[in-house]
């Protein structure tokens with residue numbers, strides 16, 4: 259399923275195809291030199307798009323993708339190399355490989371499948387890492403594959419040139435490959451998987467809390483991007499006719515990453531803009547690099563001019579536009595912003611199956627500090643329970659344990675008959691516990707509707723996701739902001755988007771961590787009405803943390819009071835107001 263409307267996708271794909279066809283047509287008119295430059299450009303663009311599918315959507319920079327390009331190049335070349343050439347230059351090849359002689363397209367197919375299989379295995383390992391550890395691991399992959407190619411002489415000719423490859427990559431073959439890559443990258447970005455991955459790039463914890471299995475989404479992107487790299491490697495090998503392992507190492511990694519970073523990592527528009535910019539700069543600087551005359555003065559050869567120039571462009575781009583030339587949006591997303599959501603009846607929210615939340619002996623220790631100590635609670639369907647306590651008393655930690663963000667040191671919790679201990683956040687949210695965060699955790703570069711839609715798509719099997727998302731936006735009164743970037747909203751509206759996003763998960767229980775913070779009196783009253791509606795109409799249980807005791811007293815059926823990690827009182831608002839232990843620990847003068 260594609261999550262963007264056709265009015266975005268159709269012009270994007272049409273423009274991508276037109277861009278490639280017109281450029282290839284122009285190069286044909288301009289002659290062989292232009293054809294050569296453009297063929298290399300198309301092949302490079304395929305690789306940039308490949309890296310972008312993974313790094314752009316996941317936010318994890320990869321230095322290792324050229325190893326997949328190398329796999330595509332060597333695998334296809336071994337399959338297309340004429341048997342006579344293999345007999346002469348690679349005499350120790352196994353018989354089946356020595357006698358195989360495929361055309362370029364079947365060879366690409368085999369190489370893509372082979373590379374995808376390797377990527378799957380490698381991705382299972384690298385996917386367990388996050389942030390800079392993942393990036394360093396990709397660098398390790400590049401070095402290991404380079405080492406294998408150099409060491410596996412009988413098959414790769416080691417560090418020597420692998421030559422005799424049929425030159426079957428013409429301008430139009432490269433153009434066709436580029437069109438395929440542009441379509442794949444663009445459709446992936448707006449696929450359900452792509453949207454989930456972009457959400458996890460924006461905020462991994464929040465993505466988990468709305469049902470996104472980040473590791474699985476990263477693996478899908480990793481394998482898909484590896485197949486594009488293999489295609490790029492196959493095409494460059496069959497364009498050059500001869501290559502060595504150096505072609506797939508640091509210099510080209512730097513060049514391709516420069517294209518991605520300068521253009522903008524997160525969009526296909528950025529990949530194209532970056533590839534065009536760096537190709538032009540490279541072509542110009544290459545002429546200077548080999549020395550030139552200016553007004554009769556001979557400027558000598560300066561090796562490295564191209565690399566220095568590209569590095570300077572990256573620096574300038576980073577200073578002027580950290581998100582790259584194209585920013586965070588595709589060109590047509592700027593031209594055709596999202597429309598208001600359509601009216602949807604509240605039926606879309608029907609909670610089919612209500613459940614009681616129970617927790618026994620929940621304890622969380624951070625080193626020597628026991629933040630929550632042996633807390634037990636029960637919450638019935640449709641009940642609004644307040645959780646209060648002085649700063650640092652353990653409220654957020656308790657919510658974090660009950661939503662899977664933290665693994666409790668001790669204790670057990672369940673929703674109905676379903677034990678939830680040890681389950682990852684994304685499973686807990688899918689089973690019926692949704693939440694908001696004390697420090698708002700939206701996906702700021704996604705639109706308000708995308709923020710909510712990705713939650714609906716990632717829970718309850720994605721059933722009726724669009725309706726659920728739109729109904730949640732309407733119930734929270736933010737349908738008018740559907741097309742705005744979530745990060746641009748006021749504080750109060752951002753809190754409402756977070757609640758709508760949690761609601762779109764079709765939860766049985768909702769945890770709200772200071773939902774009224776940053777809202778004025780009117781907004782707080784409106785929010786209270788909305789929350790009452792959720793429990794009354796849908797039977798959702800709400801566990802509410804807030805420092806606004808007025809709000810807690812007016813809204814909650816029951817209140818739990820924490821102090822220094824201990825549950826010190828539990829009862830109706832009336833009873834809590836009069837409880838001496840609570841007055842002593844928390845309410846103080848404010849109770850009067």
Ligand SMILES: Nc1ncnc2c1ncn2[C@@H]1O[C@H](COP(=O)(O)OP(=O)(O)OP(=O)(O)O)[C@@H](O)[C@H]1O
Nearest residue numbers: 624627629647648649650651652653654655656696
């Ligand atoms: N990840 C962590 N590592 C170490 N200590 C932590 C961690 N998270 C919370 N704590 C500590 O646990 C205690 C409880 O914190 P918690 O945020 O749960 O309190 P709280 O009641 O939600 O406070 P507030 O009302 O200020 O939000 C505090 O002393 C806090 O410093």
